[in-house]
Amino acid sequence: MGIEHVLLPEMGLVLPGDLVIGADSHTCTYGALGAYSTGIGSTDLERAFIDGKCWFRVPGSIKFIYQGRLNKWVGGKDLILFTIGKIGVDGALYKAMEFSGPVIRKLSIDHRFTMSNMAIEAGARAGIIAPDEITKKYVSRFKRKAKFYQSDDDAKYDKIYEWDVTNLEPQVACPHLPSNVKPVSELKNVKIDQVVIGSCTNGRISDLRISAKILKGKKIKLGLKLIVIPATQKIYLEAVKEGLTEIFVKAGGIFSTPTCGPCLGGHMGILTDGEVALATTNRNFIGRMGSPKSFVYLSNPAVAAASAITGKITHPTEVI
Numbered sequence: 001m002g003i004e005h006v007l008l009p010e011m012g013l014v015l016p017g018d019l020v021i022g023a024d025s026h027t028c029t030y031g032a033l034g035a036y037s038t039g040i041g042s043t044d045l046e047r048a049f050i051d052g053k054c055w056f057r058v059p060g061s062i063k064f065i066y067q068g069r070l071n072k073w074v075g076g077k078d079l080i081l082f083t084i085g086k087i088g089v090d091g092a093l094y095k096a097m098e099f100s101g102p103v104i105r106k107l108s109i110d111h112r113f114t115m116s117n118m119a120i121e122a123g124a125r126a127g128i129i130a131p132d133e134i135t136k137k138y139v140s141r142f143k144r145k146a147k148f149y150q151s152d153d154d155a156k157y158d159k160i161y162e163w164d165v166t167n168l169e170p171q172v173a174c175p176h177l178p179s180n181v182k183p184v185s186e187l188k189n190v191k192i193d194q195v196v197i198g199s200c201t202n203g204r205i206s207d208l209r210i211s212a213k214i215l216k217g218k219k220i221k222l223g224l225k226l227i228v229i230p231a232t233q234k235i236y237l238e239a240v241k242e243g244l245t246e247i248f249v250k251a252g253g254i255f256s257t258p259t260c261g262p263c264l265g266g267h268m269g270i271l272t273d274g275e276v277a278l279a280t281t282n283r284n285f286i287g288r289m290g291s292p293k294s295f296v297y298l299s300n301p302a303v304a305a306a307s308a309i310t311g312k313i314t315h316p317t318e319v320i
Contacts, residue, residue, distance in 0.1 A: 001232065001233045001258060002230075002231055002232030002233055002234070002235070002258040003199070003200045003203060003231045003232065003258060003259075003260060004022070004024070004200070005024075005026050005027070005029040005030075005113075005117065005200035005231075006029075006113075006200055006203060006204060006231035006232050006235070007231070007232045008030070009029075009030060009032075009033060009113070009138075010232055010234060012139070012141070012142030012143075012144065014030045014033060014035055014037065015033065015035065015139055015142060015144055015145075015146040015147075016033045016034035016035055016131040016135060016139060016146040016147060016148050016149070017034065017035065017146055017147025017148065017149055018030070018033075018035040018036075018037070018146075018147075019035070019036050019037070020035055020036070020037035020038075021037070021038060021039075021040045021044070021045065021048060021054055022037070022039055022040070022045070023039070023040060023041065023042045023045045024039055025039035025120045026039065026117055026120060026200055026201075026282065027039040027040075028116055028117065028119045028120050028124065028125070028126050028127050029113055029116050029117040029200060030116070031116040031119065031126045031127045031128040031129065032109065032112035032113045032115065032116040032117075032127075032129050033109075033129075033131065033135055033138070033139065033146075034128065034129065034130055034131035034135060034148060034149060035128075036096075036126055036128065037126060038125045038126050039120065040054065057094075059094050059095050059096045059124075059125045059126070060094075060095050060096070060157075060158040061095060061096045061097075061098055061151075061155070061156075061157050061158060062092050062095050062096070062097055062098065062124075062157060062158055062159045062160070062161070063098045063100060063157045063159070063160045063161070064083060064097060064098065064099050064100065064101075064160075064161050064162075064163075065100050065101040065160065065161065065162040065163070066079060066099070066100075066101040066102070066103035066104055066162075066163060066165050067101055067102060067103065067162065067163065067164045067165070067166075068102070068103060068164040068165050068166030068167075069102075069103065069106075069166055070103060070106075070165065070166075070168065071166075071167075071168065071169065073170055073300070073302045073303070073315070073316045073317070074165075074168055074169065074170055074300075075107075075111045075114070075300055076107055076110070076111030076112060076113075076114035076115045077111075077114050077115075077118075077171075077201070077202060077280070077298075077299070077300035077301075078168060078169075078170050078171040078300055079099075079103070079111075079115055079165065079168075080114065080115045080117075080118045080119075080121075081118075081171040081172070081173050081178070081181050081298065082163075082165070082168060082171050082181065083097075083122065083161075084118065084121050084122045084173075084178050084179045084181065085171065085173075085179055085180075085181030086161070086163075087122055087161070087179075088122070088179045089121060089122060089123060089177055089178060089179045090122070090123040091122050091123065091179075092119070092122040092123050092124035093123035093124075094123065094124075094125055095123075095124050095125065095158060096124065096125055096126045096127075096128055097119045097122065097124045097126070097127045097128070098128050098129075098130075098151065098157075099112075099115055099116070099127065099128070099129050100129070100130065101162075103165055104129060105132060105134075107134075108134070108206065109134055109135065109138045110204045110205075110206045110207070111206075112129050112134075113204070114201055114202060115127060115129070116128070116129065117200055117201045117282060118178065118201060118282050121178040121179075121282060121283065122179075130149070130150050130151060131146075131148045131149070131150075135148070136148070169183045169184060169185060169315070170183070170184040170299065170300055170302065170303045170315060170316075171183060171184070171299070171300075172184050172187055172278075172297050172298065172299045172303065172313060173284055173297065173298035173299075174187070174284075174297055175284055175286075175295040175296060175297065176284055176285055176286045176295075176296075177284065177285070178282070178283060178284060178298060184299070184303055184313060184314075184315050185315065187297070187313040188312065188313060188314065188315070189312065190276070190297065190312055190313040191276065191311060191312045192224065192276045192277060192278045192297070192307060192311060192312060192313065193223075193224060193225065193271075193275045193276050193277065194224065194225045194226075194227070194269055194271065194275065194276070194277040194278070195220075195224065195225070195226045195227070195277070195278050195279070195304050195305075195307055195308040196227045196229070196261070196262055196263070196269055196277060196278075196279035196280065196281060196289075196304070197211050197226070197227070197228045197229070197279075197280050197301050197304050197305065198227070198228060198229030198230065198231065198256075198261065198263075198280065198281075199229070199231070199260065199261075199263045199279070199280060199281040199282065200231060200260075200282070201280060201281055201282045202280035202281075202300065202301050203229055203230055203231030203232075203235065203258075203280075204231060204235060205230075205235045205238050205239065207280065207301040208228065208230060208235070208239050208244050208301075209242070209244065210301050210302050210305070211228065211244075211248075211301045211302070211304065211305040212243075212244040212247040212248065212305075214302060214305040214306055214309070214316055214319060214320065215247055215248065215251040215253070215305050215308070215309070216247050216251075218251055218309050218319070219251055219252050219309070220251050220252040220253060220308045220309060220311075221308065221309060221310060221311030223311070224308060224311050225254070225269065226248070226251065226252060226253035226254065226308045227253065227254045227256065227261065227262065227268060227269045228248045228253050228254065228255050228256065229256045229258065229259060229261050229268075230256075230258055231258055232258050233257075233258055235258070236257065236258060239255075251308075251309075253308070254268075256268060262277075262279075262289050262290070263279070263281040263282075263283075263288075263289070264283075264288070265287065265288060265289055265290055269289070270289065270290035270291075271289045271290035271291050271294035271295075271296070272290065272291050272294065273291045273293040273294065274291075274293060274294065275290070275291070275294045275295070276294070276295045276296075276297070277289055277294070277295070277296050277297070278296075278297045278298075278299055278303070278304055278307050278308075278313060279296060279297070279298060279299075279304070280298070280299065280300065280301050280304050281296075281298060282298070283296075283298075284296035284297065284298050297313065299313070302316040303315065303316060306318060306319045306320075
Protein backbone atom coordinates (compact mmCIF):
# COMPACT_ATOMS: atom_id res chain seq x y z
CA MET A 1 0.00 0.00 0.00
CA GLY A 2 1.91 2.94 -1.33
CA ILE A 3 3.72 4.34 -4.33
CA GLU A 4 5.48 1.43 -6.03
CA HIS A 5 8.86 3.09 -6.53
CA VAL A 6 9.21 3.58 -2.78
CA LEU A 7 7.29 0.48 -1.70
CA LEU A 8 9.25 -2.11 -3.70
CA PRO A 9 12.70 -1.27 -2.29
CA GLU A 10 11.14 -0.87 1.17
CA MET A 11 9.86 -4.46 0.97
CA GLY A 12 13.06 -5.85 -0.51
CA LEU A 13 11.38 -6.80 -3.78
CA VAL A 14 14.15 -5.02 -5.69
CA LEU A 15 17.80 -5.60 -4.82
CA PRO A 16 21.23 -4.75 -6.29
CA GLY A 17 21.98 -6.72 -9.43
CA ASP A 18 18.34 -7.17 -10.41
CA LEU A 19 16.95 -6.39 -13.85
CA VAL A 20 13.58 -4.71 -13.39
CA ILE A 21 10.94 -3.61 -15.87
CA GLY A 22 7.75 -1.74 -15.12
CA ALA A 23 4.98 0.01 -17.03
CA ASP A 24 5.90 3.37 -15.51
CA SER A 25 8.77 5.56 -16.63
CA HIS A 26 10.02 6.15 -13.07
CA THR A 27 10.89 2.47 -12.72
CA CYS A 28 14.43 3.81 -13.19
CA THR A 29 14.34 4.71 -9.45
CA TYR A 30 15.82 1.33 -8.47
CA GLY A 31 19.10 2.15 -10.19
CA ALA A 32 20.01 3.77 -6.88
CA LEU A 33 20.56 0.25 -5.54
CA GLY A 34 22.75 -0.82 -8.44
CA ALA A 35 19.93 -2.53 -10.33
CA TYR A 36 19.21 -2.06 -14.01
CA SER A 37 15.60 -0.90 -13.97
CA THR A 38 13.69 0.77 -16.75
CA GLY A 39 10.19 1.66 -17.84
CA ILE A 40 8.53 -0.12 -20.75
CA GLY A 41 5.19 -0.01 -22.54
CA SER A 42 2.16 -1.89 -21.28
CA THR A 43 2.23 -4.24 -24.30
CA ASP A 44 5.85 -5.19 -23.58
CA LEU A 45 4.98 -5.79 -19.95
CA GLU A 46 2.05 -7.99 -20.92
CA ARG A 47 4.36 -10.07 -23.09
CA ALA A 48 6.82 -10.40 -20.20
CA PHE A 49 4.03 -11.74 -18.00
CA ILE A 50 3.35 -14.42 -20.61
CA ASP A 51 6.85 -15.83 -21.13
CA GLY A 52 9.17 -13.88 -18.84
CA LYS A 53 11.04 -12.29 -21.72
CA CYS A 54 11.54 -8.74 -22.94
CA TRP A 55 13.52 -7.23 -25.82
CA PHE A 56 16.27 -4.76 -24.94
CA ARG A 57 18.72 -2.66 -26.86
CA VAL A 58 21.75 -2.22 -24.61
CA PRO A 59 22.13 1.54 -24.01
CA GLY A 60 25.36 3.47 -24.07
CA SER A 61 26.49 5.00 -20.79
CA ILE A 62 27.17 8.54 -19.67
CA LYS A 63 29.22 9.04 -16.53
CA PHE A 64 28.58 11.92 -14.13
CA ILE A 65 31.25 12.72 -11.55
CA TYR A 66 30.35 15.08 -8.70
CA GLN A 67 33.29 16.59 -6.85
CA GLY A 68 33.42 18.74 -3.70
CA ARG A 69 30.90 18.75 -0.86
CA LEU A 70 27.26 19.73 -0.55
CA ASN A 71 26.06 22.76 1.36
CA LYS A 72 23.31 22.50 3.96
CA TRP A 73 19.81 22.25 2.42
CA VAL A 74 21.28 20.81 -0.80
CA GLY A 75 20.75 17.14 -1.67
CA GLY A 76 19.96 14.58 -4.33
CA LYS A 77 17.03 16.57 -5.76
CA ASP A 78 19.29 19.57 -6.35
CA LEU A 79 22.01 17.43 -7.93
CA ILE A 80 19.63 15.85 -10.43
CA LEU A 81 17.88 19.14 -11.24
CA PHE A 82 21.29 20.76 -11.75
CA THR A 83 22.31 17.87 -14.03
CA ILE A 84 19.13 17.99 -16.11
CA GLY A 85 19.52 21.75 -16.36
CA LYS A 86 23.01 21.25 -17.78
CA ILE A 87 22.30 18.51 -20.33
CA GLY A 88 18.60 19.04 -21.13
CA VAL A 89 15.58 16.75 -21.21
CA ASP A 90 17.07 14.71 -24.05
CA GLY A 91 20.70 14.96 -22.97
CA ALA A 92 20.84 11.28 -22.03
CA LEU A 93 18.35 9.96 -24.57
CA TYR A 94 18.29 6.14 -24.45
CA LYS A 95 21.44 6.10 -22.31
CA ALA A 96 22.31 4.82 -18.86
CA MET A 97 23.29 7.65 -16.53
CA GLU A 98 25.97 6.56 -14.07
CA PHE A 99 26.20 8.84 -11.01
CA SER A 100 29.57 8.75 -9.26
CA GLY A 101 32.22 10.72 -7.41
CA PRO A 102 32.93 11.74 -3.79
CA VAL A 103 29.60 13.55 -3.37
CA ILE A 104 27.59 10.50 -4.47
CA ARG A 105 29.53 8.20 -2.15
CA LYS A 106 28.41 10.32 0.82
CA LEU A 107 24.76 10.53 -0.23
CA SER A 108 22.18 8.66 1.81
CA ILE A 109 20.16 5.98 0.06
CA ASP A 110 17.08 8.25 0.03
CA HIS A 111 18.93 10.98 -1.85
CA ARG A 112 20.20 8.35 -4.28
CA PHE A 113 16.66 7.17 -4.97
CA THR A 114 15.69 10.76 -5.76
CA MET A 115 18.50 11.11 -8.29
CA SER A 116 17.83 7.84 -10.08
CA ASN A 117 14.10 8.54 -10.07
CA MET A 118 14.54 11.59 -12.31
CA ALA A 119 17.00 10.05 -14.79
CA ILE A 120 14.06 9.63 -17.17
CA GLU A 121 13.63 13.42 -17.09
CA ALA A 122 16.92 13.60 -19.02
CA GLY A 123 15.66 10.95 -21.46
CA ALA A 124 17.71 8.13 -19.90
CA ARG A 125 16.76 4.47 -19.79
CA ALA A 126 18.35 4.08 -16.36
CA GLY A 127 20.09 6.07 -13.64
CA ILE A 128 22.59 3.82 -11.89
CA ILE A 129 24.72 4.23 -8.77
CA ALA A 130 27.30 1.52 -8.08
CA PRO A 131 26.47 -0.23 -4.79
CA ASP A 132 28.75 0.46 -1.83
CA GLU A 133 28.64 0.09 1.96
CA ILE A 134 25.63 2.42 2.21
CA THR A 135 23.77 0.22 -0.27
CA LYS A 136 24.79 -2.99 1.47
CA LYS A 137 23.61 -1.67 4.83
CA TYR A 138 20.22 -0.76 3.34
CA VAL A 139 19.61 -4.21 1.83
CA SER A 140 21.21 -6.25 4.64
CA ARG A 141 17.82 -6.80 6.32
CA PHE A 142 16.47 -8.75 3.37
CA LYS A 143 16.95 -12.50 2.96
CA ARG A 144 17.30 -12.68 -0.82
CA LYS A 145 20.91 -12.49 -1.96
CA ALA A 146 21.96 -9.41 -3.90
CA LYS A 147 24.61 -9.11 -6.62
CA PHE A 148 26.91 -6.11 -6.29
CA TYR A 149 28.16 -5.09 -9.72
CA GLN A 150 30.71 -2.36 -10.46
CA SER A 151 31.69 -0.73 -13.74
CA ASP A 152 34.77 -2.22 -15.38
CA ASP A 153 38.00 -0.27 -15.01
CA ASP A 154 38.20 0.05 -18.80
CA ALA A 155 34.49 0.83 -19.30
CA LYS A 156 33.76 3.01 -22.32
CA TYR A 157 31.45 6.00 -21.94
CA ASP A 158 29.70 8.01 -24.62
CA LYS A 159 30.33 11.13 -22.52
CA ILE A 160 31.81 12.03 -19.16
CA TYR A 161 30.67 15.08 -17.20
CA GLU A 162 32.51 16.28 -14.11
CA TRP A 163 31.39 19.15 -11.87
CA ASP A 164 32.46 20.63 -8.55
CA VAL A 165 29.19 21.22 -6.68
CA THR A 166 30.66 22.80 -3.56
CA ASN A 167 28.96 26.13 -4.25
CA LEU A 168 25.69 24.65 -5.47
CA GLU A 169 22.59 26.17 -3.88
CA PRO A 170 19.10 24.62 -3.89
CA GLN A 171 17.82 24.29 -7.44
CA VAL A 172 14.30 24.92 -8.75
CA ALA A 173 12.88 23.74 -12.09
CA CYS A 174 10.63 26.41 -13.57
CA PRO A 175 7.65 25.85 -15.89
CA HIS A 176 7.29 23.98 -18.10
CA LEU A 177 10.32 21.66 -18.21
CA PRO A 178 12.51 19.89 -15.62
CA SER A 179 15.49 21.34 -17.49
CA ASN A 180 14.41 24.97 -16.97
CA VAL A 181 16.47 25.15 -13.80
CA LYS A 182 17.50 28.17 -11.75
CA PRO A 183 19.04 28.58 -8.29
CA VAL A 184 16.48 29.40 -5.60
CA SER A 185 18.02 32.84 -5.03
CA GLU A 186 16.87 33.95 -8.48
CA LEU A 187 13.22 33.09 -7.83
CA LYS A 188 12.47 34.71 -4.48
CA ASN A 189 9.70 36.92 -5.90
CA VAL A 190 7.67 34.03 -7.36
CA LYS A 191 4.36 33.77 -5.47
CA ILE A 192 2.74 30.36 -5.08
CA ASP A 193 -0.75 29.05 -4.30
CA GLN A 194 0.07 25.46 -3.40
CA VAL A 195 2.93 23.35 -2.04
CA VAL A 196 3.07 19.57 -2.48
CA ILE A 197 5.56 17.52 -0.46
CA GLY A 198 5.63 13.84 -1.44
CA SER A 199 5.68 11.57 -4.54
CA CYS A 200 8.03 8.75 -5.56
CA THR A 201 10.74 11.41 -5.78
CA ASN A 202 10.56 12.94 -2.31
CA GLY A 203 7.92 11.17 -0.21
CA ARG A 204 10.31 9.25 2.04
CA ILE A 205 10.61 9.64 5.81
CA SER A 206 13.80 11.72 5.55
CA ASP A 207 11.93 14.14 3.26
CA LEU A 208 9.12 14.48 5.80
CA ARG A 209 11.58 14.96 8.64
CA ILE A 210 13.38 17.84 6.98
CA SER A 211 10.07 19.45 6.01
CA ALA A 212 8.75 19.13 9.57
CA LYS A 213 11.96 20.58 10.97
CA ILE A 214 11.34 23.77 9.01
CA LEU A 215 7.58 23.92 9.65
CA LYS A 216 7.68 23.16 13.39
CA GLY A 217 6.04 25.92 15.39
CA LYS A 218 5.18 27.91 12.28
CA LYS A 219 2.09 28.53 10.16
CA ILE A 220 1.78 28.35 6.39
CA LYS A 221 0.87 31.48 4.46
CA LEU A 222 -2.80 32.37 4.75
CA GLY A 223 -4.63 31.26 1.60
CA LEU A 224 -1.93 28.79 0.58
CA LYS A 225 -2.62 25.03 0.39
CA LEU A 226 0.03 22.66 1.74
CA ILE A 227 -0.39 18.96 0.91
CA VAL A 228 1.97 16.41 2.49
CA ILE A 229 1.84 12.86 1.14
CA PRO A 230 3.96 10.02 2.58
CA ALA A 231 4.89 7.49 -0.07
CA THR A 232 3.97 4.29 1.81
CA GLN A 233 1.91 3.23 4.81
CA LYS A 234 5.10 2.42 6.72
CA ILE A 235 6.32 5.98 6.19
CA TYR A 236 2.83 7.25 7.15
CA LEU A 237 2.99 5.41 10.47
CA GLU A 238 6.56 6.54 11.13
CA ALA A 239 5.48 10.14 10.56
CA VAL A 240 2.64 9.71 13.05
CA LYS A 241 4.91 8.05 15.62
CA GLU A 242 7.58 10.75 15.35
CA GLY A 243 5.06 13.57 15.65
CA LEU A 244 5.67 14.85 12.13
CA THR A 245 2.01 14.56 11.22
CA GLU A 246 1.03 16.84 14.09
CA ILE A 247 3.56 19.44 12.94
CA PHE A 248 2.14 19.48 9.41
CA VAL A 249 -1.47 19.70 10.59
CA LYS A 250 -0.79 22.40 13.19
CA ALA A 251 1.05 24.41 10.53
CA GLY A 252 -2.16 24.37 8.47
CA GLY A 253 -1.30 21.56 6.09
CA ILE A 254 -3.16 18.51 4.79
CA PHE A 255 -1.64 15.12 5.64
CA SER A 256 -2.75 12.35 3.29
CA THR A 257 -2.72 8.60 3.10
CA PRO A 258 -0.14 7.36 0.51
CA THR A 259 -1.01 8.28 -3.07
CA CYS A 260 0.48 9.83 -6.19
CA GLY A 261 -2.19 12.47 -5.70
CA PRO A 262 -1.77 15.61 -7.78
CA CYS A 263 1.62 14.66 -9.22
CA LEU A 264 0.10 13.26 -12.40
CA GLY A 265 -3.08 15.32 -12.25
CA GLY A 266 -4.95 12.60 -10.34
CA HIS A 267 -6.62 14.18 -7.31
CA MET A 268 -5.93 16.09 -4.07
CA GLY A 269 -4.62 19.40 -5.32
CA ILE A 270 -5.51 19.68 -9.00
CA LEU A 271 -4.57 23.17 -10.18
CA THR A 272 -7.01 25.54 -11.87
CA ASP A 273 -6.29 28.26 -14.44
CA GLY A 274 -3.48 30.56 -13.32
CA GLU A 275 -2.62 28.70 -10.11
CA VAL A 276 1.04 28.22 -9.22
CA ALA A 277 2.40 25.19 -7.34
CA LEU A 278 5.79 24.33 -5.89
CA ALA A 279 6.19 20.56 -5.62
CA THR A 280 8.79 17.98 -4.70
CA THR A 281 7.51 15.88 -7.60
CA ASN A 282 9.42 15.06 -10.79
CA ARG A 283 7.58 16.67 -13.70
CA ASN A 284 6.25 20.13 -14.44
CA PHE A 285 4.99 19.79 -18.01
CA ILE A 286 2.04 21.87 -19.21
CA GLY A 287 -1.11 20.46 -17.61
CA ARG A 288 0.78 17.90 -15.53
CA MET A 289 -0.97 18.89 -12.28
CA GLY A 290 -4.25 20.09 -13.72
CA SER A 291 -5.13 23.03 -15.93
CA PRO A 292 -2.94 23.66 -18.99
CA LYS A 293 -2.96 27.26 -17.80
CA SER A 294 -1.41 26.43 -14.40
CA PHE A 295 2.28 26.54 -13.46
CA VAL A 296 4.40 24.00 -11.58
CA TYR A 297 7.86 24.56 -10.06
CA LEU A 298 9.97 21.67 -8.72
CA SER A 299 12.24 21.79 -5.66
CA ASN A 300 13.62 19.81 -2.76
CA PRO A 301 11.50 19.32 0.42
CA ALA A 302 13.36 21.98 2.44
CA VAL A 303 12.67 24.69 -0.14
CA ALA A 304 9.06 23.51 -0.44
CA ALA A 305 8.46 23.71 3.31
CA ALA A 306 10.10 27.14 3.62
CA SER A 307 8.08 28.43 0.69
CA ALA A 308 4.83 27.23 2.26
CA ILE A 309 5.52 29.59 5.18
CA THR A 310 6.24 32.68 3.11
CA GLY A 311 3.90 32.06 0.17
CA LYS A 312 6.70 32.53 -2.34
CA ILE A 313 9.73 30.50 -3.42
CA THR A 314 12.11 30.77 -0.49
CA HIS A 315 15.52 29.52 0.64
CA PRO A 316 15.21 27.61 3.96
CA THR A 317 17.70 29.95 5.67
CA GLU A 318 15.14 32.76 5.36
CA VAL A 319 12.72 31.05 7.76
CA ILE A 320 15.12 29.15 10.05
